[in-house]
Amino acid sequence: MNDRATKVALLRYSLIREAADPALSKTERGALVREIAEMSHLGPDGDAVSFSRATLDRWIRAWRRGGFEALKPTGRAVEPRTPEAFLSLATDLRKENPARTAAHIAELIRTAHGWSPAPRTLQRHFAASGLARHAVSDRAMAFGRFEASRPNELWVGDALHGPVIAGKKAILFAFLDDHSRAFTGYRWVYSEDTLRAEAALRWGLASRGVPSICYLDNGSPYVSSQLARALAVMGIRLIHSRPGRPEGRGKIERVFRSVREQFLVEVPHAKLATLQDLNEAFSAWVETVYHMAVHRETNMAPLTRFLSGGAPALPSAELLAEAFKWSESRTVTKTATVSLFSNSYEVDAVLVGRRVELVFDPFDLAKIEVRYSGRPMGNAVPVHIGRHTHPQAKTEAPAPPPVTGIDYLGLVLARQHEELERRTSYAGLRNANTALDNDTEEAR
Numbered sequence: 001m002n003d004r005a006t007k008v009a010l011l012r013y014s015l016i017r018e019a020a021d022p023a024l025s026k027t028e029r030g031a032l033v034r035e036i037a038e039m040s041h042l043g044p045d046g047d048a049v050s051f052s053r054a055t056l057d058r059w060i061r062a063w064r065r066g067g068f069e070a071l072k073p074t075g076r077a078v079e080p081r082t083p084e085a086f087l088s089l090a091t092d093l094r095k096e097n098p099a100r101t102a103a104h105i106a107e108l109i110r111t112a113h114g115w116s117p118a119p120r121t122l123q124r125h126f127a128a129s130g131l132a133r134h135a136v137s138d139r140a141m142a143f144g145r146f147e148a149s150r151p152n153e154l155w156v157g158d159a160l161h162g163p164v165i166a167g168k169k170a171i172l173f174a175f176l177d178d179h180s181r182a183f184t185g186y187r188w189v190y191s192e193d194t195l196r197a198e199a200a201l202r203w204g205l206a207s208r209g210v211p212s213i214c215y216l217d218n219g220s221p222y223v224s225s226q227l228a229r230a231l232a233v234m235g236i237r238l239i240h241s242r243p244g245r246p247e248g249r250g251k252i253e254r255v256f257r258s259v260r261e262q263f264l265v266e267v268p269h270a271k272l273a274t275l276q277d278l279n280e281a282f283s284a285w286v287e288t289v290y291h292m293a294v295h296r297e298t299n300m301a302p303l304t305r306f307l308s309g310g311a312p313a314l315p316s317a318e319l320l321a322e323a324f325k326w327s328e329s330r331t332v333t334k335t336a337t338v339s340l341f342s343n344s345y346e347v348d349a350v351l352v353g354r355r356v357e358l359v360f361d362p363f364d365l366a367k368i369e370v371r372y373s374g375r376p377m378g379n380a381v382p383v384h385i386g387r388h389t390h391p392q393a394k395t396e397a398p399a400p401p402p403v404t405g406i407d408y409l410g411l412v413l414a415r416q417h418e419e420l421e422r423r424t425s426y427a428g429l430r431n432a433n434t435a436l437d438n439d440t441e442e443a444r
């Protein structure tokens with residue numbers, strides 16, 4: 001999902017999400033929008049941009065009417081002024097040594113490559129990326145409030161490496177409600193990737209409702225643009241913890257300790273032959289043990305506290321399906337075709353030469369939706385399908401076949417012994433009959 005329209009929509013969404021909260025009064029919203037309008041922001045091309053209050057208000061109205069898709073621009077794209085490669089290099093130089101100033105980093109880049117963005121451009125880039133010098137200094141930083149004030153205000157997601165099941169290490173993707181300490185979404189998998197993280201998140205959204213904020217670390221499963229799209233469509237604000245700064249993740253780490261001490265310690269003694277067995281056992285432990293035990297900090301059972309405000313509102317199946325579709329952008333060829341992961345498709349001829357968005361289920365590449373500037377343009381017609389699933393859509397290892405207890409070779413051997421015993425018995429019977437006949441003749 002690299003098309004510019006989606007990147008612009010994600011930027012707009014990140015700017016207005018907090019101001020679009022229906023819980024805000026007009027006065028509060030106006031003050032917040034003015035504050036956002038007075039600030040400079042990092043645009044999708046790496047340059048500093050600012051927006052008027054009227055523009056921000058227009059985006060809020062558009063988002064309320066049409067959701068994430070309504071935030072995509074329909075006009076011409078602006079060419080980037082600062083190459084992304086230089087900004088990426090500047091980021092690496094700041095991470096390598098946080099004491100380096102923007103001016104010094106600009107000088108380093110200029111010395112190595114003959115040209116560099118201006119120091120002020122780099123300062124804005126660092127500020128927008130959370131890499132300002134004060135943010136990466138050694139002094140401690142706090143993550144917002146210590147505890148969310150209500151259920152589904154904040155979910156924290158993380159992964160835990162677990163036991164070896166069926167010859168492979170199992171990994172737990174889990175999401176925790178910060179207010180109640182209840183598990184919302186969880187799933188044991190074999191691959192630590194975006195697709196598996198999304199599976200755990202989707203299960204949580206379908207069963208526990210939609211959080212306002214999702215707080216994730218900077219691991220590769222969580223920085224995918226596909227996951228960012230899913231959260232944006234659901235109206236969830238995404239926050240990443242800063243590299244090397246785990247503040248705000250203490251609760252889920254303590255819960256993972258409980259998982260290790262109370263659940264994983266018993267796994268070696270249980271008959272868990274497959275990943276499905278592990279998931280079923282973990283679900284039973286979460287729902288009947290962990291969720292029912294009184295938490296020593298809240299003095300309430302996690303599930304009781306989560307439901308204290310009533311049952312959460314669950315998203316529709318249609319919204320979930322849209323959110324967890326994946327997206328890629330392609331340019332339509334002169335023959336009105338596009339290619340996607342070794343497959344080729346035919347699209348509407350009016351799209352020749354245009355950059356379109358291809359939306360699909362990663363497990364089914366036979367059905368591709370085509371969108372242009374946020375508008376549906378029908379389904380792509382498969383011309384050649386060489387791959388039926390996305391390269392990352394790997395199914396988990398199949399379960400080993402069931403043990404029937406039938407020992408074929410043992411049965412064959414036992415049958416041979418029975419046959420030999422029968423032959424021996426017949427021979428003895430014949431000998432006995434012969435002896436009896438002889439005795440009878442002698443008696444006559």
